[in-house]
Amino acid sequence: MASVAWLNGSPADTALAFSRGLHYGDGVFRTLLKYDRQIIDIDGQLEKLAADSAVLDLRFDGLSPLRQEIFDASTNLDTGVIKVLLLRAGAGRGYRPPAESSADRLVLCYPLPAFEARCWRTGITATKSDFTLAAQPQLAGIKHLNRLEQVLASRSWPASSDEVILRDDGGRPICGSRSNLFWLQQGVLCTPLLNRCGVAGRMRARILTLAQQLGIETRIEAFEWHALMAADEAFVSNSLIGIWPLRQLDGQVWSAPGPMTADLMRGLAHPTLSFL
Amino acid sequence: MASVAWLNGSPADTALAFSRGLHYGDGVFRTLLKYDRQIIDIDGQLEKLAADSAVLDLRFDGLSPLRQEIFDASTNLDTGVIKVLLLRAGAGRGYRPPAESSADRLVLCYPLPAFEARCWRTGITATKSDFTLAAQPQLAGIKHLNRLEQVLASRSWPASSDEVILRDDGGRPICGSRSNLFWLQQGVLCTPLLNRCGVAGRMRARILTLAQQLGIETRIEAFEWHALMAADEAFVSNSLIGIWPLRQLDGQVWSAPGPMTADLMRGLAHPTLSFL
DSSP: OOOEEEETTEEOOHHHHTBHHHHHOOEEEEEEEEETTEETTHHHHHHHHHHHHHHTTOBOSOHHHHHHHHHHHTTTOSSEEEEEEEEEOSBSSSSSOOSSOBEEEEEEEEOOOOOOTHHHHTOEEEEEEEEEOOOOTTTTBOOBSOOHHHHHHHHSOOTTOSEEEEEOTTSOEEEESSSEEEEEETTEEEEEOOSSSSBOOHHHHHHHHHHHHTTOOEEEEOOOHHHHHTOSEEEEEETTTEEEEEEEETTEEOOSSOHHHHHHHHHHTOGGGGGO | OOOEEEETTEEOOHHHHTBHHHHHOOEEEEEEEEETTEETTHHHHHHHHHHHHHHTTOBOSOHHHHHHHHHHHTTTOSSEEEEEEEEEOSBSSSSSOOSSOBEEEEEEEEOOOOOOTHHHHTOEEEEEEEEEOOOOTTTTBOOBSOOHHHHHHHHSOOTTOSEEEEEOTTSOEEEESSSEEEEEETTEEEEEOOSSSSBOOHHHHHHHHHHHHTTOOEEEEOOOHHHHHTOSEEEEEETTTEEEEEEEETTEEOOSSOHHHHHHHHHHTOGGGGGO
16 A cells, blocks of 8 residues: 555645654754844854754755745745754655655744843843753754754743753753853853753854954853853843843842843844844 | 745645644654554553653543544555654744643554564674663653654664664663663563663563563663673564564674573564564
8 A cells, every 4th residue: 555644634745744854853953033024144044054964964955945945935024933944855764864865845934923022121031940951962052853852841931931941961051942041251251062962053153253253252161050150141042032131040130131241232233132 | 924834845734844743853653563454552552652642741632533543544554554643733833832732643554664584583683883872861761753863873874784772871771773672681581771761662561561471580670781791682672573583782692582582472473473
């Protein structure tokens, strides 16, 4: 018999029903902001997508056709979210990937989430999560489709909190559930090393580059939790929000945005700042 | 604008394109053998599916309707593989799941892979993988859709090998890339404890039950690698193959099947034995 796929009792589209992306999370993705008809940082995003693909030995036909496809798919989107997924082609039977792995390209457009201006203006409240990120150096830093840890971490989240901060198996701060984590300590910009767990966002890379342009020293280390708690100011970042200052994390309260965070927000000039 | 989904440049089926199963691997699955119009162990499989769903706080409308759907979807399949996936319903924007999470049901039918009779008859050759499984106690044992570790482990696999044996971060043996692992030591059936990593297959549970019925003592422990190497006989299992004796693993060579493995294979009476 031919292969059969039923979704909720009705025949399903087989292209995705048998996808290795669905069956194994065998793929990578990026989340892009389109704002006022501009796709922010598209070249940097696509370069990181290509780098992450290479870790999984996942090939696709060049960045230019994908770039064009993203523009075409989002032509009617003025402002919103574009999510680009590369899924290893071939049906999901057997973990072993084909020797020559090409990628299926999935481009999705969504409305922009309804963020509140207070998140930029006076900062967010975060909570230390009890959920521990597993150490998997071979997948650390890359934005792949195995994201159950983020789902579990997001599940138990106080209503008063805007984000949870996740730690590694040694209790070290790593990232937010959907953001990267930074703080300032005596004028030095600090962010966790992501060689054992965590996702290295493009906004994280852009902030690190910006800091150097502004003459701010940076440290990327396996910091202990108390280093974060002793910070002078702190913030989280991702490609949709840019920077959200941290106003409160467990017992610690910061002025938000702190002066250097405000400098970085101005320097970044992320378009969602116009919500202020 | 409405949400848009393009797959390889053409409009995609939105039900799966936006699925949390695809975006996060937010779901669970089972792989069932249908042989000569009988779905093997369907009740045990569905019970374990329900138990795994509960870990992810994923609800579905009872086992009976799902059971009927599996029968209906596979009505034209005499012998083959049925894969059942439960995917958390709701679009994949934001890791945080809806408070009341129901599941979409995906039922797929495939032909049976072309296994070789020698795998049962004289056993398989396995290799110790260099890939280390990450420790994530909150997901250990459950058959969820985050399977990139198995994909990576399967990628570098000598052509002479039928399976790779994976270890945890302490170098302890855990499982095969697509199988559970057992060995016999002075008449005791041993299998690794799966509380930090690994997947607890239904065939593993069935073999442990069968051993007790046959009066064979069992030990489920965090064994060291040398315990496996010192075994008298060894085998791997899953729901498609039943039991494959291990003939060779790195330097170690066993008679395959060993006498107690042969007893278990007979007691299990798995239908693919008829390939012998």
